[in-house]
Amino acid sequence: MVPAPVVPSYDGHGLAGVLPSVLASLGVGTGPVELPPARRAVVVLVDGLGLELLRQRKGHAPYLRSLLAEARDLTAGFPSTTATSMGTFGTGLPPGAHGLTGYQVEIPGEGRLFNELSWEDGPNPERWQPEQTVLQRSASAGIATTMVAPGYFDGSGLTRAALRGAMFRGSEDLGGRVAAALAAVRSAPRALVYLYWGDLDRTGHVHGCESWQWGDELEHIDRELRRLGEQLPADCSLSVVADHGMVDIPxxxxxxxxxxxxxxxxxxxxxxxxxxxxxxxxxxxxxxxxxxxxxxxxxxxxxxxxxxxxxxxxxxxxxxxxxxxxxxxxxxxxxxxxxxxxxxxxxxxxxxxxxHGSMTSAEQSVPLLHLPAAGSD
Structure with a gap:
């Protein structure tokens, strides 16, 4: 008997609702998830941190485990792959609207595939994905909006398509990105900082998500996110989310x-x-x-x-x-x-x-972990 797929939600139960809801908590627009108000916010996307994996390996992550009781179970979207999820996360729209519909897709009329993750020999990103991003909305509202990621993300095709609109701060290691996020969020009375970390996904691809190496990387992430959470201004919230889960395929x-x-x-x-x-x-x-x-x-x-x-x-x-x-x-x-x-x-x-990519719960289910702002800074 064929099981039913986990059909994605593209509202408050899905990845599309995260950034609009965080922005609404800062007083801009509305979002499908009601979050406590804050003056500043940091959103961390840990590539590949599926909710099922986090629950299975929570012994490696005491800080994230402390937030699990209140975690929201979201769906990533289809396909559950980084390029598509970044489009959904960055625009607040489903793939059928933002148009980043897969890892490798055909460019209509050209009879060839292009990779939406690397964007090598791809079309103009702003024409391929013309909808306004949430980061653009944030910056237009006068909020200091920053993206913290590896340097090669600055001006990349996927960044321009899905995450354009933010000031960029580059760092290659997670400790450096945490420091950059803290500096950015402290630099303005109203701020939104997005931090990306991809090494958990990379480790899972190479060694498997059931490997000891995956657990070690999760421990590293947990230590740095604890440091981030403990050093945020009192009026700043922290949200941790993922773009998809993962399964091991022999x-x-x-x-x-x-x-x-x-x-x-x-x-x-x-x-x-x-x-x-x-x-x-x-x-x-x-x-x-x-x-x-x-x-x-x-x-x-x-x-x-x-x-x-x-x-x-x-x-x-x-x-x-x-x-x-x-x-x-x-x-x-x-x-x-x-x-x-x-x-x-x-x-x-x-x-x-x-x-990853399919509609099993292991691939689709991602957490939204939220630490509310403690109060006025």
Whole structure:
């Protein structure tokens, strides 16, 4: 029996509601999650910190564990991958509106894939994602708005598309980012600081999210976030969130479309990633491709047409400009398997252990941990 997918929410129960709600707590606009008022706020996004993983490994994170009792269980969005989640987090909109619809997607009319994470040879970011970001709204309201991340994020395609509007402070280590966030939030009477940390996700990809290395990295994050929380001004809140969870997929549990003629037949491009594929089909071949993939993999995943995915609300309401970016057939898996295409996926990606993208609770469920402002500074 095929289990039901965790269909994402794109409101107060989803990642889209986080930044608008934090901004509303600062007195700007409204948000779907009611948070206590504050004058200043720091929002930390820990890449790959799924709620199920945090609960399973909470012994490594005493500080975050202290916030778990009041944690909100949010859905990341579909696909549960960083580029799409950053679009949802940064704009407060579903993927069907902001248009960052996957890890690798086709540029309509060009017949080629581009990677929305690296943005290598990608389209103009502001045209690809023209909607106003929450950070732009914050800065326009007179709030000192800062993004703290690795230096190469400054002016990158994904930053320009999903997170434009903030002043940028770069630092390569987490301790440096905590120091930069503290300096930024102390520099103005009204401030919003967004801090990104990606090494937990990287560790999970390379070693697996069940590895001791993942636990060690979580301990490191927990120590630094404790330091951040203890040194914030009294009128400053702290929110910790993630962009997706993760599952470990054995190397032997992967099928390569490049070496599977049946799965390859009628497929023009294989987009997405191994847990959430988007198949761009040859003209007139979509129904046959759908039937073939359902027959082969239907007991291990949710294999649907683009139209059915839209009806089910996987991407939220989809704008006309975004529709051609989504593959005609969607294949997301609940079983611990993956499907790859070695013709378009880099070898280093093919060898990663930890994976995400699908609609299992392990991949979809992310925490919103919130430490309210203590009072006036």
């Amino acid at each position: 190397l032997e549990a992967r099928t390569d479309v490049a070496h599977d003629a049946e799965l390859r037949d009628g497929v023009r491009l294989v987009g997405g990633e191994m847990r959430a594929l988007q198949l761009y089909c040859e003209p007139g071949a979509a129904e046959t491709v759908l039937a073939t993939w359902q027959a082969r993999l239907g007991e291990q995943g949710w294999i649907v047409s683009r139209e059915e995915a839209l009806t089910r609300g996987w991407f939220g309401p989809v704008h006309e400009r975004v529709l051609p970016r989504i593959g005609e057939v969607i294949a997301a898996f609940h079983a611990p398997i993956g499907v790859v295409d070695s013709r378009v996926m880099r070898p280093v990606i093919l060898g990663l252990i930890g994976q």
